[in-house]
Amino acid sequence: MQHKNLLDHKIGILGGGQLGKMLAIEAANWHLPIYIMDQDQQFPAVPYVPFFQAGDFKNFDDVVQFGKKVDILTIEIEQINVDALFYLENEGVKVYPKPSTVKVIQDKGLQKMFYQERNIPTAGFRLFVDGKEIIEALKNKQISFPFVQKSRKDGYDGKGVVVVSNKNDVTNLLDCPSIIEERINIKTEISILVARSASGELIHYEPVEQHFNQEANLVSFLICPAELDKGTLSKMNEIASLIAIDLDLVGLLAIEFFLDENDDVFVNEVAPRPHNSGHHTQNSCETSQFEQHLRAILDLPLGSTRQHSIGAMVNIVGEPGYAGKTKYVGIEECMSIEGAHLHLYGKTETRPFRKMGHINIADKDRKKVLANIEKIKSTLRVIS
């Protein structure tokens, strides 16, 4: 691809949520014309893009009609009508990540088979068509407690994931095509971000240690770099490269790993786009994940992933028990913290555990970073 006329490339993003917004803001530095499609004008990215089209990214015709307007089409969510992406690719639109990549990743069943075929370590699993089949398998002792059920499609932010510890939890089973996974005794959850350009340049970011809210299966905060021994890190980096290359990835890829109590490494899942576990890069890294994704899909040289500080991110989520018009409590106090950077998504309605924004911390002192994470967690609340 010619690099000279960056401005000539119309870039379409399917999805206008916070990831689309942050991509659009980064694209504005290069004055790239960004086109966004999502359901309506209320979505976070809409005020920041020159072109918005209302449409459903699960609808073939909507995606095709939108995709034909742009030169490069990318996504901020995997649950896209993939037939439309294949159609557009055939018509000459550059679709990154490629439709073949999206097809595997948007189905957790296909994703697990992809790992299995390559001997990439991942929690043992079985595929099921519905809840009834799982109950049968439990009766016949083909599966046993504890296990984790995940819907094959449409899960996000922990929705579509059910931890089934004993027979009392069986009523929580999802009645849809799903996978059942063995429950791993997780010591740490690590994410590695990589970027791969259209011509195959590949780069890794420093590993990220993620801490989850157990109630919501959702990231509470993260810190980067994670403190890992050399052997574990090189194993993870090797797996990350292998996955990116075998998926023929173009753009950014977040690889979520579990590290268990024996320090065994398991791949949980991947996401082919900027990711919640890469938000700290905005304030503590040479090149943010959003700029990197744009570089990769435009086939520009990839940017340095050097951390200039320790990076942390605290998710700002809707307080349980509150739903309605968004009210933030404690913003000023958090903003007075040295090295803290506020990012809000502009969602006017809050719901329990809805992602409303995040605060990044950049600082050279790890102890101070950890103390400030706790301070933000105990100060900031989103209520209605």
Ligand SMILES: Nc1ncnc2c1ncn2[C@@H]1O[C@H](COP(=O)(O)OP(=O)(O)OP(=O)(O)O)[C@@H](O)[C@H]1O
């Ligand atoms: N096999 C497992 N054993 C133990 N815990 C698990 C297992 N699978 C998932 N979890 C827990 O549930 C969380 C969410 O699972 P997963 O990443 O598959 O779902 P998701 O909804 O796609 O997540 P997100 O969109 O937030 O990345 C994991 O980060 C982990 O904390």
Ligand SMILES: [Mg+2]
């Ligand atoms: Mg996940």
